[in-house]
Amino acid sequence: AQKVTQAQTEISVVEKEDVTLDCVYETRDTTYYLFWYKQPPSGELVFLIRRNSFDEQNEISGRYSWNFQKSTSSFNFTITASQVVDSAVYFCALSDVGQGAQKLVFGQGTRLTINP
Amino acid sequence: EAGVTQFPSHSVIEKGQTVTLRCDPISGHDNLYWYRRVMGKEIKFLLHFVKESKQDESGMPNNRFLAERTGGTYSTLKVQPAELEDSGVYFCASSQRHEQYFGPGTRLTVT
Numbered sequence: 001a002q003k004v005t006q007a008q009t010e011i012s013v014v015e016k017e018d019v020t021l022d023c024v025y026e027t028r029d030t031t032y033y034l035f036w037y038k039q040p041p042s043g044e045l046v047f048l049i050r051r052n053s054f055d056e057q058n059e060i061s062g063r064y065s066w067n068f069q070k071s072t073s074s075f076n077f078t079i080t081a082s083q084v085v086d087s088a089v090y091f092c093a094l095s096d097v098g099q100g101a102q103k104l105v106f107g108q109g110t111r112l113t114i115n116p
Numbered sequence: 117e118a119g120v121t122q123f124p125s126h127s128v129i130e131k132g133q134t135v136t137l138r139c140d141p142i143s144g145h146d147n148l149y150w151y152r153r154v155m156g157k158e159i160k161f162l163l164h165f166v167k168e169s170k171q172d173e174s175g176m177p178n179n180r181f182l183a184e185r186t187g188g189t190y191s192t193l194k195v196q197p198a199e200l201e202d203s204g205v206y207f208c209a210s211s212q213r214h215e216q217y218f219g220p221g222t223r224l225t226v227t
Binding site for chain 1: 119120149151157158159160161164172175205207209214215216217218219220221
């Protein structure tokens, strides 16, 4: 069975600090997708990134970066120079690679608070 | 382009009553998903439509839950009769390929 663990329930940092959100996953599949979503106070889940299991290159998008390590089954998310607007709940998720789209298995979420 | 919309945003009902949640996916998205987050727990999959057909309903908790997708467009999720443990936030998502785009959710409270 697939499982995603986000061990950090809550993180609180001061603005401009760097912060890393951890994500560890379990799957028996050799190919799979990993995702990060952001849930701001407004409630909707905002798609941030999708990563294929066969592509271990790290990705950077502005202040956001993702570190995928298959050897440790981890897909960590780092926010550099955090801002108050980054405050949200962040979810890591996993899905099969099948024909078409597949259901997501989510972690418990990490509530990130950026204090001014 | 309009995103995924859900109605209502909040619903408070008494145990034993019926509630119907609606989801309008992004236009052109064949895949539609329902998920649920019970207080403090992870978001869990309920079911997946491809157009009007149920592709996977393995996450539906019991037969009090009925989902439909009329003509492959909007979807409804009916809970009848509602129980206290059904309280939570119900999310709908749609996709064309692998990225799922979520609506704001419907917060259901059963008292």
